[in-house]
Amino acid sequence: MLPILAVSAFLLVGAAPGHDGPHGTTTPIWAMWSIDPIGIVGPLLFSYLYFNGLSRWRSPSHPVRLWQRISFVLGQLTVFAALVSPIDALSDQLFLMHQIQHLMLRVIGPVLILLGAPLTPVLRGLPDGFLYDYVRPITGNQRVRRAYAFITNPLLALSLFIGTLWVWQIQELQNLVVRNTLAHLLMHFTMFASAMLYWWLVIDPAPHRSRIHYGLRVLYVAITIIPNTALGALVVFSSVVLYSAYGETGHSFNLSALDDQLIGGLILWLPMEMMSVLIAGVVFIMWFMNEEKAATGRATPGMPRGRRRNPRPRTTSNGARPVE
Numbered sequence: 001m002l003p004i005l006a007v008s009a010f011l012l013v014g015a016a017p018g019h020d021g022p023h024g025t026t027t028p029i030w031a032m033w034s035i036d037p038i039g040i041v042g043p044l045l046f047s048y049l050y051f052n053g054l055s056r057w058r059s060p061s062h063p064v065r066l067w068q069r070i071s072f073v074l075g076q077l078t079v080f081a082a083l084v085s086p087i088d089a090l091s092d093q094l095f096l097m098h099q100i101q102h103l104m105l106r107v108i109g110p111v112l113i114l115l116g117a118p119l120t121p122v123l124r125g126l127p128d129g130f131l132y133d134y135v136r137p138i139t140g141n142q143r144v145r146r147a148y149a150f151i152t153n154p155l156l157a158l159s160l161f162i163g164t165l166w167v168w169q170i171q172e173l174q175n176l177v178v179r180n181t182l183a184h185l186l187m188h189f190t191m192f193a194s195a196m197l198y199w200w201l202v203i204d205p206a207p208h209r210s211r212i213h214y215g216l217r218v219l220y221v222a223i224t225i226i227p228n229t230a231l232g233a234l235v236v237f238s239s240v241v242l243y244s245a246y247g248e249t250g251h252s253f254n255l256s257a258l259d260d261q262l263i264g265g266l267i268l269w270l271p272m273e274m275m276s277v278l279i280a281g282v283v284f285i286m287w288f289m290n291e292e293k294a295a296t297g298r299a300t301p302g303m304p305r306g307r308r309r310n311p312r313p314r315t316t317s318n319g320a321r322p323v324e
Contacts, residue, residue, distance in 0.1 A: 032089035038185075039083025043076035050118055053125030062206040064117050072116025078109040083188070092178055094253060095246050095264035103267065105188060106165070106195040107275050114196070117205040154201055154212055154220065161198035162227050164190045169231060171242055178245035202283060214287030221280040225273050232269020236262055 050072060054064060081087060082104035090097040126135065138144055150156070168174060168187050177184045202217050204210040212220060235242065241257045255263075 029086055029090070032086040034084050034088045036083045036088065039080055039088070043080045046118070046122060047073065047076050049122045049125030050116070051121070051125070053121035053123065057121065057124050060120075062117070062120070064121060068116045071112045072118055075109050075112030075114075075116060078104050078112060079192075082109065092184075093246060094255070095243055095260045096267055098178075099264045099267040102165070102191060103271060103275075105192045106161075107199075107272065107279075110192065110195040110199045111203065111279060114199050114203040114205045119205060119208060151197065152201060152211070157194075157198045157201055158220065158223065160194040162224060164194045166227065166231060169235075174243045175245040178243070179248075202279070204286075214283060214290060217283045218280045218287070221276050221283060225276050228272045228276070229269060232265050232272075235265030235268060238265075 051069075054069070082101050087097055087101050087104075091101045092098075123131065123135065168177065168191070173183075173187075177187045200208070201210045201212055202221060204217075210217070238261065241247070241261060243261065244257075246260065247257050253260075
């Protein structure tokens with residue numbers, strides 16, 4: 001879905017001559033990369049800690065499989081692309097590109113990263129002195145544990161995940177983030193952080209154990225479809241331009257402001273719903289596999305599931321069965 005959206009967006013803007021630089025120069029779209037320290041250093045640092053931790057983890061209690069490592073890398077690349085590639089530069093000029101960026105930061109990146117089960121590898125990748133002198137005392141502190149229990153409350157996590165999307169779509173705030181760099185960074189941070197918290201409870205990467213049962217997680221994901229649909233519909237069916245800041249750059253990219261808003265609203269609406277359904281399906285499969293694993297563990301070793309070994313009759317010393 002993401003490659004299709006990205007390619008379609010670039011085809012839409014590809015007819016434009018480029019982006020005017022500070023001295024009136026024209027820059028091709030493919031060269032419009034951003035110098036974002038967070039978008040560059042963050043993925044590199046966490047990737048180093050992740051693979052360094054895996055190399056130092058001699059006897060893993062829950063091995064991280066190859067597909068999980070690939071998922072983690074793809075997640076980091078998604079975050080990098082959202083914050084550093086031309087998607088970031090174009091997000092200040094096109095509402096539709098901004099929605100693609102939000103989709104990458106709120107859904108695709110966090111889900112792929114958490115599927116990689118990063119908690120133990122990242123912690124093991126830290127320097128021993130830092131891990132034992134700082135991380136362990138902090139995680140063992142009762143106040144920290146109570147704070148963790150509070151912020152991982154499912155209702156709070158759901159409210160933050162939905163609330164950040166709605167709040168930043170308010171006209172005045174959306175115009176502000178396009179015009180103000182600090183506000184833009186704050187929006188990215190709150191969206192990504194709330195998404196990591198929300199998907200943390202859904203995906204449940206080992207060794208973490210979510211307090212939400214698998215069956216409820218399917219519903220937990222499905223609930224997000226309703227407010228997302230409502231917000232997308234408000235944008236799509238608006239007959240006026242809601243966000244004037246995108247037109248201030250003077251680059252139409254052969255799109256009117258209403259057309260840009262319409263396509264952006266559809267991206268906000270439909271792909272998010274499709275991905276929610278897809279992730280709910282993945283959670284359902286995880287639920288089925290977990291039940292299968294639990295049932296296998298309860299079965300008698302070496303015996304087919306569904307059959308019980310007949311107990312050997314007890315006998316007395318002379319071989320006769322005792323009276324029951």
